Amino acid sequence: MNGIIQNLFQDVVKNKKIGMWAWLLQRLTGVLLALYLFAHLTVISYSQRGAGPFDRLSLSIQTPGWYALDIALIVGIVFHGLNGIRIIAVEFGAMARAQKAWLFGMGAIGLVIVIFGVLGIVQKMMGHVS
Amino acid sequence: MSPAAQSHLSTQHSALSTQGMWPWVLQRFSGVLILGLLGLHFWVTHFGTAGPVTFENVVERVRLPLWFHFDVALLAVIIYHALNGTRTIILDFGLTPWKTRVMDCCLVVLGLAMLVFGSWGLLPFRG
Numbered sequence: 001m002n003g004i005i006q007n008l009f010q011d012v013v014k015n016k017k018i019g020m021w022a023w024l025l026q027r028l029t030g031v032l033l034a035l036y037l038f039a040h041l042t043v044i045s046y047s048q049r050g051a052g053p054f055d056r057l058s059l060s061i062q063t064p065g066w067y068a069l070d071i072a073l074i075v076g077i078v079f080h081g082l083n084g085i086r087i088i089a090v091e092f093g094a095m096a097r098a099q100k101a102w103l104f105g106m107g108a109i110g111l112v113i114v115i116f117g118v119l120g121i122v123q124k125m126m127g128h129v130s
Numbered sequence: 131m132s133p134a135a136q137s138h139l140s141t142q143h144s145a146l147s148t149q150g151m152w153p154w155v156l157q158r159f160s161g162v163l164i165l166g167l168l169g170l171h172f173w174v175t176h177f178g179t180a181g182p183v184t185f186e187n188v189v190e191r192v193r194l195p196l197w198f199h200f201d202v203a204l205l206a207v208i209i210y211h212a213l214n215g216t217r218t219i220i221l222d223f224g225l226t227p228w229k230t231r232v233m234d235c236c237l238v239v240l241g242l243a244m245l246v247f248g249s250w251g252l253l254p255f256r257g
Binding site for chain 1: 162164165168176182183184185186188205208209212213215216219244247250251253254255
């Protein structure tokens with residue numbers, strides 16, 4: 001088993017192919033997002049304890065420290081989603097010659113979305129928007 | 131995949147051939163679906179109500195059958211996508227057919243449990 005992992009990682013570490021970084025990060029973000037899902041479902045399940053406990057938990061995670069994690073969440077989702085679209089496009093044979101262009105193009109779009117998300121969160125923190 | 135990796139996985143040509151056609155197709159289909167539905171979910175939860183997230187303003191939204199069922203459907207699609215993704219990753223490590231079947235059963239059970247857990251958490255918000 002170790003040989004297989006080693007060889008799969010070879011393309012990332014030794015040969016340094018950017019496409020394999022995308023492959024690695026797609027899986028990494030996927031696993032992390034799945035873990036987030038567990039946490040999210042647990043938080044929501046606090047509703048069963050009543051409005052009081054739910055509100056206490058909910059308000060305690062709408063603080064700057066947790067917002068930083070929310071930003072990380074947005075980055076993870078945006079990367080995973082846009083990379084996913086890129087993968088689908090590549091599998092359909094589209095942009096065979098322009099794969100790297102797609103990678104960076106998606107990166108640019110992703111950056112824009114993340115910036116919007118971050119600005120939204122910062123606005124909320126500053127109390128300008130509810 | 132690099133030639134070195136290819137030679138070590140002599141019977142396994144790619145993640146595509148091990149996971150089977152439907153998981154491959156549905157992973158992509160559910161992924162695109164999630165992009166749309168999750169975006170809507172994000173928008174409606176963050177900008178659809180005023181003020182910080184509290185029990186009351188979640189009730190405002192989820193009491194509507196449309197949103198309750200939307201949330202449950204979204205959860206189902208996400209659970210499928212997440213567990214199918216996990217399955218693909220584990221399959222890359224190489225499993226015997228029997229172990230694959232056992233894993234599949236465990237994933238189905240886990241998926242149903244998560245769906246029930248998530249829906250159960252939504253119930254109090256029905257007002």
